[in-house]
Amino acid sequence: MSYNFPVTRTTHPKQKPDESALGFAKYFTDHMFVMDYDEGQGWHDGRVVPYEPLQIDPASCVLHYAQMMFEGMKAYRTPDNKIQLFRPDMNVKRMRKTFERMCMPYLPDDLLVEAVSALIKVDADWVPHAQGTSLYIRPFVFGDEVSFSVLPAKHYRFLIILSPTGSYYAANYNGLSTTRIYVQDKYIRAAQGGTGYAKVGGNYGGGMRASQDAMKYNCKDVLWLDAAEHKYVEEIGTSNAFFRINDEVYTASLESGTILPGITRDSVITLLKKWGIKVNEGKLAIDDVIAASKDGSLQEVFASGTAAVISPIGCLNYNGEDFTIADGNVGPVAQKLYDTLYGIQTGKVEDDMGWTVPIA
Ligand SMILES: *Cc1c(COP(=O)(O)O)cnc(C)c1O
Numbered sequence: 001m002s003y004n005f006p007v008t009r010t011t012h013p014k015q016k017p018d019e020s021a022l023g024f025a026k027y028f029t030d031h032m033f034v035m036d037y038d039e040g041q042g043w044h045d046g047r048v049v050p051y052e053p054l055q056i057d058p059a060s061c062v063l064h065y066a067q068m069m070f071e072g073m074k075a076y077r078t079p080d081n082k083i084q085l086f087r088p089d090m091n092v093k094r095m096r097k098t099f100e101r102m103c104m105p106y107l108p109d110d111l112l113v114e115a116v117s118a119l120i121k122v123d124a125d126w127v128p129h130a131q132g133t134s135l136y137i138r139p140f141v142f143g144d145e146v147s148f149s150v151l152p153a154k155h156y157r158f159l160i161i162l163s164p165t166g167s168y169y170a171a172n173y174n175g176l177s178t179t180r181i182y183v184q185d186k187y188i189r190a191a192q193g194g195t196g197y198a199k200v201g202g203n204y205g206g207g208m209r210a211s212q213d214a215m216k217y218n219c220k221d222v223l224w225l226d227a228a229e230h231k232y233v234e235e236i237g238t239s240n241a242f243f244r245i246n247d248e249v250y251t252a253s254l255e256s257g258t259i260l261p262g263i264t265r266d267s268v269i270t271l272l273k274k275w276g277i278k279v280n281e282g283k284l285a286i287d288d289v290i291a292a293s294k295d296g297s298l299q300e301v302f303a304s305g306t307a308a309v310i311s312p313i314g315c316l317n318y319n320g321e322d323f324t325i326a327d328g329n330v331g332p333v334a335q336k337l338y339d340t341l342y343g344i345q346t347g348k349v350e351d352d353m354g355w356t357v358p359i360a
Pocket of ligand 1: 072199235237238239240260261262263264265304305306307
């Protein structure tokens with residue numbers, strides 16, 4: 001299907017921020033994409049309009065019961081000045097699962113890329129050029145019905161907003177540096193049967209207590225353990241977690257439904273296997289990680305996600321004790337993954353996986 005979204009251009013374009021100090025999601029572009037859903041009519045009236053605050057009824061159900069979902073993806077500028085996306089088909093797949101879990105109406109499969117392309121064509125000048133930068137894309141859908149009944153809404157809105165972005169981790173525009181992570185064994189993120197595998201706001205509101213506590217220990221974020229036993233490693237903050245022990249890599253499996261199926265995670269696993277590194281998707285006990293740190297077999301810990309690509313971890317704080325990983329520096333596998341992934345995303349490394357999709 002081919003869409004033809006009408007465009008209303010802003011009469012007050014904003015001044016573009018300095019590309020060397022973008023930070024993460026501090027600035028938003030001049031336009032946004034908006035589309036409505038009404039029961040009986042389906043999705044309709046997709047349009048590109050000036051970026052502006054929304055009108056929302058105080059009794060709108062999303063403000064009370066959080067029937068919403070979001071996605072996170074990026075557009076990258078290539079050396080020949082084209083703009084491309086990274087594996088958007090995976091976002092579409094993940095959205096479908098989230099819609100199903102949240103009783104929300106599916107968007108047609110081709111709509112996401114069409115809408116993102118239409119919006120980025122209007123805001124193309126906002127896709128930054130500097131090394132380490134990209135345009136973060138935030139699509140989201142929420143139930144917008146005036147109702148206090150705990151029932152799926154009959155009206156929804158789909159929006160896409162864009163933010164030129166530097167590195168997720170401050171002071172890290174030119175490459176990687178390591179961070180400290182707090183092993184969280186009191187609070188949990190998601191239990192089996194819950195919404196852990198869906199990208200929904202409720203998962204994050206409930207996680208803030210834990211990340212605030214992590215900061216008390218001078219840690220950037222938390223390593224979540226499983227909800228049932230507080231024993232097995234799951235995710236790091238809003239990224240997937242990888243552990244390299246004795247030249248093999250371990251990561252939580254998607255089977256339990258408690259971790260978010262990251263697109264970067266899938267790409268990391270694919271690349272590691274291609275490079276001949278054994279990847280174990282399954283249960284890894286935090287006690288085994290700590291033991292490996294003590295006997296010197298823990299070589300690397302890193303997190304993966306669209307925002308930061310790869311975030312190497314230099315130290316885990318567990319039960320009040322610091323466990324430094326290797327020498328606290330960026331490990332070789334994390335560095336190679338970052339260089340390869342960000343290289344493919346920005347068109348500087350050949351994409352022999354067919355992962356990139358040009359849009360402008
Ligand atoms: C978005 C997200 C990830 C990473 O997913 P990517 O598709 O790689 O960006 C991991 N964990 C959580 C909780 C997330 O929200």
